[in-house]
Amino acid sequence: MKKITAGLFISLDGVVEAPDQWHFPYFNDEMGAAVDGQLGAADTMLLGRVTYDSFAGAWPDREAAGEEDAPFAKKLGDARKIVVSRQPLEFTWRNSELLQGDLVEAAAALKEEGEGSIGISGSVSIVRQLLAAGLLDELHLLVHPIAVRKGMRLFDEGDTTLPLTLLSSTRFQTGVLYLVYGPAVEVPEGGYEEARAHLPAE
Known part of the structure; x- marks a missing residue:
C-alpha cells in the first residue's frame, strides 16, 4: 500500500501561506535533505492547482538549466503528478x-x-x-523560528479536535524544528484532576 505524506513550511504562529516570502533565510542542507526525503522520494505527487501552477512554472526551467537544483527538478518532473482542480487544465x-x-x-x-x-x-x-478522512500517513512540518503574523494557517476552525502522534523530531542548526506526525494511536483523556498529580509537591 502506498503511503501519503505531506510537507509544509510553517511559522511559529501556524502560517503556511506564501513561505517564499519568509522561509528562504532558514533553508540549509538539512532542510534540503528533509524536503528531498519527503517529496523527492515520492513516485506520485498530489497537488492543488495553485501549488501545481507554481511548480510547473519553475521546476521544468530549473531542470533544463542544469544547475545545482536540476537533479531535484528532474525527480519532480519524472514523478506522476495528479492535480486537484474543479476546472479543466492544459498541462x-x-x-x-x-x-x-x-x-x-x-x-x-x-x-x-x-x-x-x-x-x-x-x-x-x-x-x-x-x-480529516484519516488518509494522511505522515505530516512533515518544518517549523521556522519566526512569527509571520498574517496569512493562512494550517488548521482552520472546526468542531472537533485532531490528535496526532509525534513520530520524530529534529532540530536544525538554523533553529528550524523538523517534526513528523502520524495519526494518533491513542487519544489521551483527562482533566486538571489528573494533571495536578504531576505538579511539584513543593
Missing part, C-alpha cells in the same frame, strides 16, 4: 494529469496502487481533507 509539465472524481475516494484508491509514496507539498486544502 505542459510531463507526467501531469487531472484528478478524476472525489478527492478522498481518489486518494484512498491511489493508496491501494502497490508500493511507493504519494507526496504532497503545500496544498493546504488537500492536507486538511486527507487529515
Whole structure:
C-alpha cells in the first residue's frame, strides 16, 4: 500500500501561506535533505492547482538549466503528478494529469496502487481533507523560528479536535524544528484532576 505524506513550511504562529516570502533565510542542507526525503522520494505527487501552477512554472526551467537544483527538478518532473482542480487544465509539465472524481475516494484508491509514496507539498486544502478522512500517513512540518503574523494557517476552525502522534523530531542548526506526525494511536483523556498529580509537591 502506498503511503501519503505531506510537507509544509510553517511559522511559529501556524502560517503556511506564501513561505517564499519568509522561509528562504532558514533553508540549509538539512532542510534540503528533509524536503528531498519527503517529496523527492515520492513516485506520485498530489497537488492543488495553485501549488501545481507554481511548480510547473519553475521546476521544468530549473531542470533544463542544469544547475545545482536540476537533479531535484528532474525527480519532480519524472514523478506522476495528479492535480486537484474543479476546472479543466492544459498541462505542459510531463507526467501531469487531472484528478478524476472525489478527492478522498481518489486518494484512498491511489493508496491501494502497490508500493511507493504519494507526496504532497503545500496544498493546504488537500492536507486538511486527507487529515480529516484519516488518509494522511505522515505530516512533515518544518517549523521556522519566526512569527509571520498574517496569512493562512494550517488548521482552520472546526468542531472537533485532531490528535496526532509525534513520530520524530529534529532540530536544525538554523533553529528550524523538523517534526513528523502520524495519526494518533491513542487519544489521551483527562482533566486538571489528573494533571495536578504531576505538579511539584513543593
